[in-house]
Amino acid sequence: MSDIFISYTRNDRPKAERLARALEDRGLSVWWDRSIPAGQTFDDAIEEAIGFTRCVLVLWSKESVASRWVRTEAAEGVNRGILVPVLLEKVEMPLAFRRIQAADLSDWKGEADDMAFKRLVSNIQALLDNASQAQPHGVSNPPIKVRGGQRRTLLFLTIAAASVVILAIYLRLSWVTNTPPTPTSTRTVYISGNWTINDDEIFGSDEEETHDFEKEVRLQAGQEQTIRFAECVGNEVEGVLEIDILLNQDLSATGKGTIFYYEGTACPNDDLEDRSSFRISAPRDGTSSPFQGHIGDQDGYVRINRLELSVR
Known part of the structure; x- marks a missing residue:
């Protein structure tokens, strides 16, 4: 599993490689090389790599804003809450991704002490730290063994909770039926x-x-x-x-x-x-x-x- 999955278009490969090398120099593992191993399809390799990453780094440029593959990979990052957008050029990102602040590397030439690059690394590290505290994807908790006395207690608590829910629904319906309608938004x-x-x-x-x-x-x-x-x-x-x-x-x-x-x-x-x-x-x-x-x-x-x- 890599720390970072970089999404980019073919024409932006040199810039993607430069950024990947700079991140690896900071001790981060990066999946960016789109060379597919023998016996594996392109779609399967991409799906596997992005499915196990902890950060989706999307490089936006004039080419990538029109790429359906990049948009799809960015949407996966949004759905999992791990998207980090980067501007390679001063372009307008697709509307669906503008709510997330992008790192502006349009003037970055590969310097390790560049302030924009250092802020990007800091944001990525904070995201990875939060992800490491969450339960890993695909790992389930072991089953809890319940003894006889505990089982009776759980049954009583379940019945009590159900009664509270039924009462709340009844009171809610009574309030709704006596409340004047409001204009829908x-x-x-x-x-x-x-x-x-x-x-x-x-x-x-x-x-x-x-x-x-x-x-x-x-x-x-x-x-x-x-x-x-x-x-x-x-x-x-x-x-x-x-x-x-x-x-x-x-x-x-x-x-x-x-x-x-x-x-x-x-x-x-x-x-x-x-x-x-x-x-x-x-x-x-x-x-x-x-x-x-x-x-x-x-x-x-x-x-x-x-x-x-x-x-x-």
């Missing part, structure tokens, strides 16, 4: 539309597919969530649409979306050809104006024919 937000993905391998003889998309999420005021759609055409071109939805305090909704156009030898792939960002908003209990967008060229493209955001 939750709404269902809908994303719906239609898009076209085109794979024009030979100009003039293209392969094209048009699909409808629709999804809904239930949000509270101030809550945000990412909605994602993806489609492949010709096993080479892939369109991805990601929208970060925020339900505002006035119960209107805003969305910050990005259209990604990937082209490679197989779907899904991580070879980003083009991307474009947009914003959309919907009033309380209303629907936005339709959005349209287009990215790509004559060799292939992703076109948003219609996209609407609704609040209900």
